[in-house]
Amino acid sequence: MDFPKALRRDPEKLLLYLNKELASAGYISGERVIFLGRKPVSSFGGLIDRYVKDYVICPVCGSPDTRTEKIKKLGFMICEACGARSSIKSNYA
Ligand SMILES: [Zn+2]
Incomplete structure (x- = not known):
């Protein structure tokens, strides 16, 4: 259970x-x-x-310093290093 915490992801989603x-x-x-x-x-x-790779690493700059957010039922991964916003499958956001 330390793993999802380290990634700052909800263990339930992982x-x-x-x-x-x-x-x-x-x-x-x-x-x-x-x-x-x-x-x-x-x-x-x-x-x-x-x-x-799909849900944690920023596809733009490669930083793992990201968080997920749900906007109108769509999942997004927001990079705190470069500010890029990438869409992801919302089920796992
Ligand atoms: Zn980035």
């Missing part, structure tokens, strides 16, 4: 993403996330990388 991509039914239990079913650790790491 879980939503991982569940969909892994076709799993993980849930949060205290400070841990429990995933049902057997998944190779490698696919897990790859997904985290993809999540970070």
